[in-house]
Every structure is written in structure tokens, then in C-alpha cells.
Amino acid sequence: MKSVHIETTINGKPYTFDVPARLLLVDLIRDKAGLTGTHVACDTGNCGACTTIFNGVSVKSCQVLAARADGATIGTVEGLRTANGLDPIQEAFWDCDAAECGFCTSGMLMTAVAFLADNPDPSEDEIRSAFKGNLCRCTGYLNIIKAVQRAAALRRASPARSGA
Amino acid sequence: MSSRESNRRKYVGQEVRRKESADALVGGAEYLSDIRLPRMAYAGLVRSPYAHARIKNVDLSGARNSPGVIAVYSGDDLKRATNPLAPFPFTAQQPYSSKYPKLRFADHYCLATDKVRHVGEAVAVVVAEDRYRCADAVQEVRADYEPLPVMVDAEKAMTHPQKIYEDWDNNIQYEYRFSEGPVAELLRKSHAVVKETFNLHRYTGTPMEGRGVIADFNRPKNLLTVWDSTQIPHALPNLILESLGREDVKIRVVCPRIGGGFGIKWGFHSEEVLIPWLSLTLERPIAWWETRSEHMVASHHSREQKITVEAGFSASGEITAIKGRVIVDLGVAYPCGGTSLAFVTANFIPGPYRVSNYEAEAYGVVTNKSASGVLRANGKVESNYVMERIMDLAARRLNLDRAEIRRRNFVPPDAFPYTCVTGSIYDSGRYGECLTKAVELAGVSSLREDIAKAAREGRYRGIGIGFMLEPLSSLRPNAYNSGYETAQIRVDQVGKAWIVSGDVNMGQAHQTTLSQIVADELGIDINDIEVFEGDTALLSSNSGSYACRFSTVTTSAAIMAARTIREKMLKIAGHLLQVDADRLDIMGGIISAPDGKTSITVKEVANIAYYSVNRLPKGMEPGLFGHRFFFNPNTSFTADEKGRSANFSTYPYAAHVAYVEVDPGTGQIKILKYVTVDDCGNQVNPMVVRTQLTGGIACGIGGAIYEELVYDEDGQLANSNFSSYLIPSMLEMPNLELHHMITPMPFTPGGFKGAGEIGAIGPSLTLASAVEDALTPLGIKVIDLPLKPEKVWRLIHEATKGGKAGAT
């Protein structure tokens, strides 16, 4: 079959699509679901701008066929914010000036969300290793490290407010 | 400051959170590839796989029959229908009236016709209903080429009979000469002469978002709207209409949120003619954005220069004279600003040092590679690198401390404004103090103990020092960088301020910093301000975001425009309160007299200014508007009889100190400590300044160690995607110790100098200095870049020739 039927959940909302089999997951998210917060910045799976949460783990959505979304649960940057406001990670990025042009930012945020879920009290080295697949050309990364440390502290202080 | 200017600084100098992050953090920022228009179609380009070839035939039939295809065109179609690309950054092909610089242009149409001259040059375009089917159709175009000999060495190309452009008499596109003083004689008489030839490698800026263009022609309105991820939206209407030959059409250029620029989006590109032409022809919105692989060949590169410097020194280390020869590899002659490189580098080799005798010759040479254009700290990464290497080598030759030899040569603080030998007027500076502070803060003496200890363990540690001066905020005669900026501000009926700026939003916090500045000038809350950038329908300014002009001219124009409004508000308030306007102040949106009781709000004044106009002073027009222009101070358009001109206005500077360990077994460099002292004048937002400096240093580290564009003899680019073109990740970025000095820019109302680029200059020269120091026992010299592990290893290997070092 050159096309696929997909039933998937994105940010808690159910979606149904019939799309070409060759469609990339990032294009499903951006073009079919209209969620353009996830970005494409390379074509070899190196930059991480397309990072989303897929069945609970961080993946590069340009490196996954949309067909795999069938039966899967996906989280994107648009799903971080709640009715109560920004996720602590978003606040931490803002406080620490961790976003400049913003093109890599959603990938950084989703990486942070996935990473902190498994590593609530990370060392700086652990943070650096976790983000090596997320490239940024603007900030020089150091503010992102601080933001992740700050978000970790905020989450430890009030666990009820942790995100995706 | 008089009460006509703001008396209290509430926002400027504060670490205000960026307004721009509000949408970036929630995935709500709209970039070019997020734009969706009804009936939008997609364009894909067919690009040459050859570096130099005649185009024998382009067969479009396979593509035309491909599913979903709307239209297909080749170079012949576009040559018939359009003009060659306009000669950006110049408005005319003969911009200079002096003998030098000598400059020529090539006629490039937006698709190649008879010849291709670099891998990636576009030869055909496919338009389809969606991106996926467009990619399929692009594959169906069959182009036949007859390969021609390839020229990839700029120095050879200068005198080689094989010409890239057959109607030129040689391959030199740009030539500049300068001479002041008896340089040859002084060099002969000098106590010591240091001469080196530096081969600087090619690399690029790779913003995370590549270039892209969307065009929509609305025939009933006769309006062509172009969305473009560009740094120069206001130059594009002229450039596009001239290249299309369509003076009859109205054009609006809108720059959405941009995912980084770094100079790579400063230029005029084929797609910026082609995509609008497609929309005019097909009367549908047409979208194109490059993939990363496409970006690596279709967007421009920079930094590739071969520079010979010969500098004379007295026995006590004072520079007597300098001679420089600069050869820039320009790739093809596209209008993306590469022709500025030779001039800028040659002009600023003397840098922060007192040099009265200087001779330079500089060439921009075309080759069969992607075009070279501007890149962050354009031409100045190169000029600072070579001069700093010379200073280190001179220190070594004369047995002087590296910091001391620099201090002996710096332009002293009391010499400003200082006209340098090539004519630029440096505004202000305390160079020696900056360097001394950096060396002290780095704790150099205790590091020396550490180095000795490491040496006993067979390890190589070293300290690098570097100083950099960055001329910024440029202008050029008969060009789109016409040397000024403008800001348009309106305070509305309810007291909110709306600012329109000609800059673009690419991550430098313009909207936040302009809001801080204007909030202070108007005495209102920062959240009562909104800033618009990058839309030619709202403003007609002529330049864009590059060379940190924002800090010099945009902020100044905004301050003046805000002061116009402030004066008017105070006049109105004074009239209403029966108090002398000079005695009033605005704070927190309230205009009050010194007694603290007599007051009126900004909102009330605004309401009166628009509605109860009967209460205005007699003869005063309604409204609260300010639209001012600010011109680069201490600059000139024309060169004098000696070829000296002042093309830059603002001069931030910095000293960097790096402490590294070199692994002799692999050549890898580990940065253990990196200390900087920056003087970017007054700072609007210190948090933004630190982030900009950090980002600049990251780019500098990439350019120093990891990034290089490698072309083979056939002009094929070996690394055309992110798996082989390596930009630093979080793991390659060391922690930094950033310090500041503040010497305000004396010729602008704000005193800001700009921090967006200078970071990129430091790492190559500082790390070169550090590696040389670390390998002192081996007596090596670091000359060429990059400092990639293989190169460092080879230096060590050559020095030891299979001996004990290279100790694994």
C-alpha cells in the first residue's frame, strides 16, 4: 500500500489521517496536524530541531515515518503549556535567556522534558550528553544548560507541575 | 541629562526577559516555512552537479509529465523574461569614483543558461502542487553537461589563462591598494621583521533555518507580496523589481520571524528573483525553502583567504611598518557581498595598534565554488587573526611578554577619536586596560604553575591570549548600506507606543531592547510597547540587520524619535498644568511637576492629543508621532586622495584568554578555561549581551576547530550536510567567564557599541595562541586554520618526526 491509515494521539488529542506511506512524521505534525512549532533544520537527522516525544521517549521526528504514528502517542511543544500557564521548563528557558532566534527551541524543550522525566537531578555532564543531538547556532548552549538545571530545581520543588 | 531626556533609567541596563521568547517558547513563532496561503504551490530547483560545465541541453519533458506538476522552466525561459541579478550591495555598477577599489560584476540570471560555475548552481525550476511531488519531478529533469576544467585555487586563478567569466580579462573581481609611508624602507631598517603567509579555511554560518522565499502576486491589486527569510527586506523591493524588469508592480517585502542569519541571509539571491517571477507568471502563491544539503551549496560561504603579513618591529617591540597582501577566494561572482571582504580585511590588519606606515594590496578572486559573502564579524575574524599571530610571533622573537608587546603598541586611551592609517575613525577605547584585566582575571600566574605540573606528567597545557577590535556599523557609497537607520514611533490614543523598525527579528532581542530604550525615553511601562520589524509596507528604510548597526543607528533613531514625542507630551502637559515643560518628568506613565502633586497621565495627554484637540497649545498639530533618521557618526562616503575612508563607525573590542590542554596523541584541544573582557559600550540588556557573546564564541569555536568546507580538485564539496559539516554541539562548548568594561560610544545618544559579532573573532586567534604556548617545548608555530585535531597532530608530528612526543 502506498498510503497508510493513521490513528494517533498528539498532545492528548486524537487524530485520523490517510497519508502517503512516505510521509515523514515531522510533516504529519507540521502539515497535516498544522502544528508548526516543530521545525526542520537539516536532512540527515543531526540537528534535533524536530525533536518530539513519541511513546514517552524523545525522537527526531524527521527520522520517523508518519506511518509509525499509528497507535502511538505524540507530544509536541504546543502541548507543553497548560491552562495554568507555562510549563516550568518554558519558564526556566525564559528566565535564563535560553532562546534567541527560536528555531531550535522546541527541540530543546522537548529534549528537556523527556530528559528530566528520567533524570530529576542531573549533573552538568549528564545534561550536555543528553543534548548533544540538539544543535543551536545562536545561544552557545550555556543558557540552555542553566535553564535545564533551573527547570530541574523547579520540578523538584513542585512535582505536580511537571509537564508532558 | 536635562529633563528633556529621561531622568531615570528604569529599563535600560536591566536584564529584562525577552519579549520575543513569548511565542518561541510555545511553538507560536511564525517562520517562513510555517506560512500557508490558499492555492500555494511549491518550487524545487534542479542544481548542477558539476563545478564548471557548459549546459548542452535541459530536457524538461519528463518533469512536465510528472504528477502534480504545474510548470517547469529552464535558464533560457528566465533569460528571455528577466534581467541579470542587480549588483547588490551597490545600487549601480560603478559605485566608486576613486582609482581603487576596482570592481567588476558578472551577469548572472536566476537560472544558469550557457554555463554553470559552481556545484549547486540552479539550471531549472519545477513548480508542483505539493513539496513531495515537486521533489519527484525535480528528479525527472534531465540536464546534459559538458564538463570544463575546474579552478579551485584562488591564487592560481589570479594569473591563470582559464577564465571563469569569459568576458573578463582575468579572474580578479576586486582589487584594492593602499599605501601610506615608506613601508619598504622601514621594514628594511627594522630590528626584526616577522613575515608569515596564513591560509585561512572556508566555512560558513549555517543558521538553523535556511533561506526561503514565498511570493504572491495579486493581479487585481497589482501587488506582489514577498515573504523572505532575509536580513535586508528593505533593499529587496528595488533589487527584485530591477531584476524582474517590472517597475510597474507594487512590491511589499515581509520578513517573518527568522531562524538565524549571521550574514548568510545578507545578499541578493537567484531565488529572490525566480520565485516572484513564478508568482507573476502563474498568478499563484509560490513557496520555496532550501533543504540543508541545498543550503550548503546554494547559500554563500566565507572566510577563505590567503594573507601575507610582513611587520617590522623595534628592539623594544614597537611596530615600525606593516605590509599586507590579501587574496580572498570569492567563489562565483554573485551579489552577496563577498567583494567587501578583501577591503575590510586589508583595511583593518593594523587593528588596535598604532601603525602609521602601512601598505596593502587586496584581491577578490573568482573560482568554481559557491559564492563567498559576508559572515559574522565579516573580514575581521581574518584581519584580527593574522595580526594577533604576528604579535605572538614577534613577542617570541624579541623575547617579550605577549601581553606587554601588545600594550606597547595599542592606541592609547587619550588618542581617541583616533584616525587609523587607513582612514577609519575609532571612537573610544581602553585597550591596554582591557587586556591587562583579562590576563589578571584568568589568573595567568597560577595557571603557569599548573602548566609546569602537567609538563612533569608529560602533558601539554598552555595559555593563549588574544585581543580583537571590531569595526562595526558600516556604510558604503552608492549602495544599499547607505549608512543610516530610521525609527517610526507613535503613541496612540490610549498611551500605548507602537514602534516600526527597519531591522529584522533574527534572535538579537531587538524588540525587547528597543522597548527598554523607548520605555525609558517616554517614561512608560515596557509592556505598553509593541515593536514591528521587517515589513516594507510599514517603513521605507534602506538597510537591514548586519554589522551590529542596530546598536549604533537604529537605537539612536529610536531615541530621537521617542524624544520628539516626549517633548511634545511635555509641552502639552505643561500647557495643561500651567507648568514650564522643562520642569516636568515622566515616570511610570505619569507626567508630574517637581512638587510631586501636580500631574497628568500619559494616557490623558494622549487622549487630548487625538480627541480634545481644542485643549492643545495654539498651533499644535494633533497626534503623538516621531519619525527620525540617524546617520553613522565619524564616517565618510568618499575616500580622500590617499584612498583613506572612514567606512565604520563603532568599535567594540575584547580580550580573550584561553587555557587549554593539547593531546599529543590525537591533536585534540580541550578548553579548560576561557575568560573574556568585552567592552561593548553601554549595555541595554546585560543578559542579552552575555547570550550574544556566548553565541558568538560558539561560532568562533566552530570556525576555529570543527567547521571547514572541503572542496576537491573537481570542485566537489565533500561535506554538504550536517553529518559531515560539523558545528559545535553542547558537548564542544566550554564554560565561559565573561567580564565587561564600559566605555560608552561617545557619538550616539545611547552609547551602545554592539555585542552581536565580536565573540566570533576570539576563539581562532586565542586558541592558536594557546596551542602554540602549550607546544612551546616543540617550538611549533600555528599559522594555518582550522585547528582541527589532524592539523595539530601534524604540527606535533613534524616537530618530533617519530620521536618521543606524539606520546600516546
Place this chain on the structure above:
Amino acid sequence: MIPSEFEYVRPNSLDEVLALMHERPDDCRVMAGGQSLLPMLKLRIIQPTLIVDLSKILGVSSIAVTPNGIEVGAMATERAIELSGDVRQKCPMLAETASVIADPHIRNLGTIGGSLCFADPRGDLPACILALDATLTAASTTGTRTIPATEFFVGPFTTALREDELLVGISVPAKSSRTGAYLKLSKRAGDFAVVAVAADIEWDRDRVCRAARVALCAAGPVPIVVRGMTELLGGSRLDDKKIEEAARHASDSTEPFEDPLVSADYRSAMIHTMVTRALRLTRERAGVNP
């Protein structure tokens, strides 16, 4: 950036997959984690007609400790291997190898089977399993067979698998006392190796080397087991002189390819450097004092 068109199926069982591979051996391309496959599809380096998605089949992704060693299912992700307590305890060099591959996002999906079958000469896991003396299990409609790692990699991007065979498991044999190291030299962490060394040493009760295996990644068209390591290092405590001999031998017996980004003589020298360091680290980890 956009793959060419293809057919796609996502079978529910291994048997279904094997049946498909048997029916359509010429145009079946299986997709495990997809992390090597997707870039090839996006750059149109390959344009397959049918993609068979393995992600739904069960029973091929577990990691189990047995009396004979460790059994790793082909669909076990690199991340699972990196984090597995069993692997870290029983075969730490395998976990170490997994941890230096690319980045966490890629490792969340990338599988050991996919990596081994992709057989990139610069791939980390192939060199690792060579050093571990592993055995691979392949399945087809006619049954299963085992292939020693040393016979698995036959050329660049080419394995000994038949067109109708699917790799289903990797067996790492238990050795009574072993230490190892996977040391990777790359330009940035996680990049494809300039050169990488997988070293595995078996020690006898007196902490004398009984057997040595050293495999190299990115040193040639296939991952290479350096011949003669046991002969060179056996009976020693991996003193510096022996290590130097072994490193020189490794460097001399390989002929790295010239590449525009890394020259062959540098690569050769790095083989020497990294073999030395890998063996020293292995010795250190064994607590052996030469």
C-alpha cells in the same frame, strides 16, 4: 529531504515478515529503528519499492542473561542496551559502545540489529561484537542459522545474510573473566568515528592475559579484527611494551582509506594511539598491575 514513493507494510509477527522476505526478496527493505534508513531515503540514496516495518513484531527485542552469556534481540534499542543493568554488569563494553552512538534521540529508536545489518564501516556495534566474539542468529522461512560475527561483515554495507534472512538475535558468549573497552575518536562526541577500538581481554586466575581480541571501526571497508592479538598479548599482563607492540601491529596491519576530511596517515597514527589507550584502559579496569 523527501523520500521517493514506496509501498509500506507493518506485519504483526515475525512469520509474516519472513514470508514477505521469501516472496519478494528483491525489493523488500526492512525497517528496524529507521535511524540509518531514513537519511538514505530522504537523500534518495536508496529508492526501495517496499518497506517492511518491523516495529510491531514481538519477541525480538529482549535482553536476557543466560548461563552461556547474554542474548540480545535484534530489535533491542541502543538505548535499552546502554541502560540495561544486565548488560552493564555482564558485558559492560557492549553498554559502553551503545552509549557513544550518535545521540539519545537516535538511540531511543536505533536497534542493534539495524546497526549490524546496515554494516556501515564506521558503525560502532559491528566492531564491538567482533571483539566480543559474538554469534548472530538469522531466521528465514526455512529455519534459523547462526553466523559468527567474524563471518558476518563481508563488505561495506554488506552482510552475509541472504536476501530472505532476517537477523533476530545476537549472542555474546560468557567468558570467565573479561574486561574490555570501547574507545572512540571522533571529531565531536557521537559523530562517526575517525577510528574506534573495541578491546576485549580474557584473564586467567593470575591476571595474565589468556586471550585478546581487538576490533577496529572505520579502519577499512569492513570492521576489522586485528589478527594475532592473542599471540602477541597472551601470557602477558599487558605491560606498556607489549601494548606498544600490539598497537604498532594493529596500525601496520591496516590500510585505512583516504578521505577528503581525514587523511589516511592520520587515521593510521590514530589506530596506534587508540589501540594503545584502549588496551591500557582495559588493563586498568582489570586492576592489573604490570
